Amino acid sequence: MEPAKRLLPWLVAVAFFMESLDTTILNTAVPTIAQALKVAPLSMKAVLASYTLSLAVFIPVSGWMANRFGTRRVFASAIGTFTVGSFLCGVSNDIHLLVAFRVLQGCGGAMMLPVGRLTMVRTFAKSELIRAMSFVAIPGLIGPMLGPIAGGLVIRYFHWSVIFFLNIPIGIAGLIMIYRHLPDYRETHNFPLDVVGLVLFGSGVALLSYVLEVFGETTLSAREMLGLLAVSAALLAAYGINSARIAHPLLRLELFRIRTFRTALSGNFITRLGVGGMPFLLPLLYQIGIGFSAIQSGLLIMPQAVAAMSLKITMPSILRKFGYRRVLIANTIALGSMILMFSSIGLRTPAWSIALMAFIFGFFTSMQYTSMNTLAYADVGEEQAAGASTIASTVQQMSISFGIATASLATALFVPDRFHTSPPQMIHGIHLAFLVLGGLTIASTVVFTSLRGSDGEAVSRHRAELPAS
Secondary structure (H helix, E strand, O other): OOHHHHHHHHHHHHHHHHHHHHHHHHHHHHHHHHHHHOOOHHHHHHHHHHHHHHHHHHHHHHHHHHHHHOHHHHHHHHHHHHHHHHHHHHOOOOHHHHHHHHHHHHHHHHHHHHHHHHHHHHHOOHHHHHHHHHHHHHHHHHHHHHHHHHHHHHHHHOOOOHHHHOHHHHHHHHHHHHHHHOOOOOOOOOOOOOHHHHHHHHHHHHHHHHHHHHOOOOOOOHHHHHHHHHHHHHHHHHHHHHHHHOOOOOOOHHHHHOHHHHHHHHHHHHHHHHHOOHHHHHHHHHHHHHOOOHHHHHHHHHHHHHHHHHOHHHHHHHHHHHOHHHHHHHHHHHHHHHHHHHHHOOOOOOHHHHHHHHHHHHHHHHHHHHHHHHHOOOOOOHHHHHHHHHHHHHHHHHHHHHHHHHHHHHHHHHOOOOOOOOHHHHHHHHHHHHHHHHHHHHHOHHHHOOOOOOOOHHHHOOOOOOOOO
């Protein structure tokens, strides 16, 4: 095998590892960073949500960028941007600067994986592609497993900025490998970029996210907040109208006419509103509420990723045996019930019990994401696959961002003073938030009742590994 083909999976794997490790390692450090920046812990939601939101906004243009400027240049620029953003995050001494540089990180992250996957598809024959893609998927499983404990170790023995500085040597090594070995593909005839759609969609989503994040933390009146929501809705509606009138829209919304695609993505979005904020709230509960160290907190969260990785092999057989409809309905109820159970964790709860709950929660979460992500492609044709993948990735990142905002908002409603919260008040507020998020997750089961028993058979009968995130 020529050097380029041999090293390409390693390059994409490095990018995947950087991205998958980044968020999970940061979650554990949220209480410490909040204290260092002199902000309320709940205010740190903007640091987490801004990254995933920028991913959602810029992922749709990654394919166009690669076709226009070449895969090597765009992939290198993506890793370079992510690395520079990581350095700037590490030297930030203000939360507003940290949020701004997280957005810059997200701009790089939005290009890394889509362009990396595109390069692999164009490099490897179909007979080689599954094996290569399976290798690339491994860091996506290892990163979330190592992230919580790595974050705890950094907080315990180093300054919190080291969390971001870890990306720098990895990024530099990746850049050297890219310029030496990455193939360069580009299209001679590229379709025009939907600039109007990018502005309308990006502005609408960003404004909606802003309203969710500042809710309860701003002097804006209810009328002003409703006005901002109306403007956001108008921008997104204008995008919908614009996308129907042009040949190459940013996101092909006509794909939502496919019932299984529509159900999978709407269920994905609503379910993640309840589940997506758990990685943000659990470190706050363990460290601020119960008083565990950052390392102990990371160890208690790690079983979620261990369950997702160790039980991943059983998930395709479960889907083949029971079908998507029954699995998604039952698993969504079980997932919501597990979130409700987290509200029982207190000062006297044994660590082994918390770890066991985390393991079970990790399995149900991975089962949910695997089912929803693969169902989306059940009835999508080959010519529609690229557009469907772009929309699915965008919706996933949007839902994670909104899930963090929802979790923070639910907690803030039950915490009397977010700046001077005692441990018992934090525990009580997060417990009530778990009840809200668990109820929201169980209610999202309604979305999956529209599925038929035979839906998803086209993908569930294949034995290839299914994505879990």
